[in-house]
Amino acid sequence: MLFNSIDFAIFLPIVFILYWFVVNKNLKSQNFLLVSASLLFYGWWDWRFLSLILFSTLVDYTIGRHLGSEENKTKRKFLLWISIITNLGFLGFFKYHNFFLENFISTFSFFGIAIQATSLNIILPVGISFYTFQTLSYTIDIYRRKLEPTKDFIAFSAFVCFFPQLVAGPIERATNLLPQFYKKREFDYTKAVDGMRQILWGLFKKIVIADNCAEFANLIFNNSSEYSGSTLVFGAIFFTFQIYGDFSGYSDIAIGTSRLFGFDLKQNFAFPYFSRDMAEFWRRWHISLSTWFRDYVYIPLGGSRGNKWMQVRNTFAIFIISGFWHGANWTFIVWGALNAVYFLPLLLTKNNRKNLNVVAEGRYFPTLKELAKMVLTFGLTVFAWIFFRAESVPHAITYISEIFSPSLFTVPKFPGIGPAFRLFLLVLVFLGIEWRARADQFALEKLGLKWSRPVRQILYFAIIISLFWLGQNKQQFIYFQF
Structure with missing residues (x-):
């Protein structure tokens, strides 16, 4: 369902009226309505993708609960990696399977080795890159003990599939959005x-x-x-x-x-x-994604700490990964690398925060x-x-x-x-x-x-x-x- 469609122009007022005038007395009912409306909104494109987002929701909710009660470091890492592999596995299969396959074949063809393989006719689920990162931030923050796991499955489901930002962001952190589902909402005219x-x-x-x-x-x-x-x-x-x-x-x-x-x-x-400058540009463009990569990739790699080589490595890593996130094409990787070239002089001269x-x-x-x-x-x-x-x-x-x-x-x-x-x-x-x-x-x-x-x-x-x-x-x- 597109924001600029007649379907959405009908959908939004109906959900709004039900939300504020029918189920407004009960917080759980409001959250359940949002989950139902969000699944309808998402399933409007292709109902088959609903199973994917529901499975991702169930996996991260369950892992979050176990992470909250588990004290053993080895087991906690194991649980975190289950979440990471599950989420990135789905993303990798649907988004990058054919890209890796085609480049694998091309590489061997370059050396004169013919490989017979057939690419798959895979439909990319709408919004998978966005809700994957949103749920990952939840489990990572619980692992880092920055967030307590929720026991409210409906609230967590609403956090994952909240229809306004489900398909193309902003990529919300659980620390900001999830607590809002716990609080009773009063209509604010302003x-x-x-x-x-x-x-x-x-x-x-x-x-x-x-x-x-x-x-x-x-x-x-x-x-x-x-x-x-x-x-x-x-x-x-x-x-x-x-x-x-x-x-x-x-x-x-x-x-x-x-x-x-x-x-x-x-x-x-x-x-x-x-x-x-380009550092300021990246503080102002797609802020939710830029800060996600900063907090969950760039800083764990060492950020701007360490010697010049590490700073160069981390800068290129974060921009190339960001480029690849945008699509399975070498153009996006080159675009990311080019932005790293733009950004690097500012970082090395310590002018990136001016x-x-x-x-x-x-x-x-x-x-x-x-x-x-x-x-x-x-x-x-x-x-x-x-x-x-x-x-x-x-x-x-x-x-x-x-x-x-x-x-x-x-x-x-x-x-x-x-x-x-x-x-x-x-x-x-x-x-x-x-x-x-x-x-x-x-x-x-x-x-x-x-x-x-x-x-x-x-x-x-x-x-x-x-x-x-x-x-x-x-x-x-x-x-x-x-």
């Missing part, structure tokens, strides 16, 4: 209105910005051999805003929807394209130095996104080679260049709104509240009109494939 405001902005980012940018990004990337370097630059920029509007839009809708039911999820995007404040804090405009840093960081990000979007590494290299050719200095030409130019102007307006709200949780959090009620209503009405007027290029959410 929180609900704020949630609706965030949902509206998320839909705008997805339907108006991302989906329209996708039309031109797909056109140019899918036919890149036919276009000049200048046109390919436009394609890369359009994809840059497509993936941001698509993914951060999903997060906004998920966080806003959660607030309708009395839950607070962590901010997942903090206006990353205003970053002044820009912790909001850019141009307390000012309307950045300084020339800040602007130059933002432009450079944005340019590096756009370059890296080419590998992320390309069909293969050779495709990405060919794409980049054409950009750095004399055709870069020609006038861009591609079908629909007029609408594309108008879309580009709309993206600039979108950036202006986000710039004004860069210190907030999302663009409309406080921006609209500074205006009078009639002006706010005109703003919201204009956004709703734009959703219908400019929402003709419906696209699936990008991160569903991860």
Whole structure:
């Protein structure tokens, strides 16, 4: 079930009414309703995947209970490894089986050894990368004694399959989200209105910005051999805003929807394209995943402690693993390695923690130095996104080679260049709104509240009109494939 579908527009009000007006007197009934609604939401894609998420839930709940009562270190490690192997085993099979098989065959073929093997027609379960990491954090935190295991199976099930963030995050920690299922929720009108405001902005980012940018990004990337370097630059920029509007839009809708039911999820995007260096970018982009890798992979490897070699090793490890998490393709691995190259100089010179404040804090405009840093960081990000979007590494290299050719200095030409130019102007307006709200949780959090009620209503009405007027290029959410 897609957030930007009629199905969800019907589903959400029904669940909301049942939650607050039918089962609102009993906490367990509310949690059970959320579990039931979440399974319906998830099963809407393919009911066969329900057995997978239910099995994962049962395994981690059981292991968590045993970890909480077990004192023997060897047995505790054994239980933890059962959870890790089970969860990553499912993820590895469904997501990476064919990738490893094809590369295994290619490697032996390189040495003249022919191996006969048939790849499997495997359907990737929606959201498996997200809920796998969410349940893993639960068992790891119990193993580290940072969290007490829950005895409430319904609450734990709701934590695992909570429908707003089940499919594409944010990846919530049990320490933050699970305790919220233990507490009785009272309807908060202010929180609900704020949630609706965030949902509206998320839909705008997805339907108006991302989906329209996708039309031109797909056109140019899918036919890149036919276009000049200048046109390919436009394609890369359009994809840059497509993936941001698509993914951060999903997060906004998920966080806003959660607030309708009395839950607070962590901010997942903090206006990353205003970053002044790549370290700041990764503190602001997909925050829930970045911090997950930091806490459960990077720091256990040694983090930034140790000698220079260890720092280099750990940096490349974390970015390459992050790239591979995104998909079973060498393009994602190269994308991760490239970001490691971007990040490493900042780490080695100890400048990776410099820009912790909001850019141009307390000012309307950045300084020339800040602007130059933002432009450079944005340019590096756009370059890296080419590998992320390309069909293969050779495709990405060919794409980049054409950009750095004399055709870069020609006038861009591609079908629909007029609408594309108008879309580009709309993206600039979108950036202006986000710039004004860069210190907030999302663009409309406080921006609209500074205006009078009639002006706010005109703003919201204009956004709703734009959703219908400019929402003709419906696209699936990008991160569903991860």
